[in-house]
Amino acid sequence: xxxxxxxxxxxxxxxxxxxxxxxxxxxxxxxxxxxxxxxxxxxxxxxxxxxxxxxxxxxxxxxxxxxxxxx
Numbered sequence: 168x169x170x171x172x173x174x175x176x177x178x179x180x181x182x183x184x185x186x187x188x189x190x191x192x193x194x195x196x197x198x199x200x201x202x203x204x205x206x207x208x209x210x211x212x213x214x215x216x217x218x219x220x221x222x223x224x225x226x227x228x229x230x231x232x233x234x235x236x237x238x
Contacts, residue, residue, distance in 0.1 A: 168233065168234050169186050169194065169218075170187040170233070171184065171186055171187075171218065171221060171222070171230070171231050171232075172184070172185040172187070172229070172231075173226070173228070174228070175227035175228065181199070182198065182227070184196070184197055184198075184199050184205065186209070197209070199222065202218075202219050206218060217233065217236065221233055
């Protein structure tokens with residue numbers, strides 16, 4: 168299970184994504200506009216389709232649980 172947080176940026180700071188594990192340890196932090204690259208760099212490419220679909224639907228500032236298809 169992963170926790171996903173979409174963070175709204177400001178005029179000068181872009182929107183970001185945080186992905187944390189069960190212990191709330193930061194696993195990935197990347198720009199929302201560079202989702203695919205960010206997921207690949209953080210070894211989450213096998214979950215990329217599910218995570219990117221979730222990022223399209225969730226609101227900013229809320230933590231959402233993401234369950235892997237393997238769980």
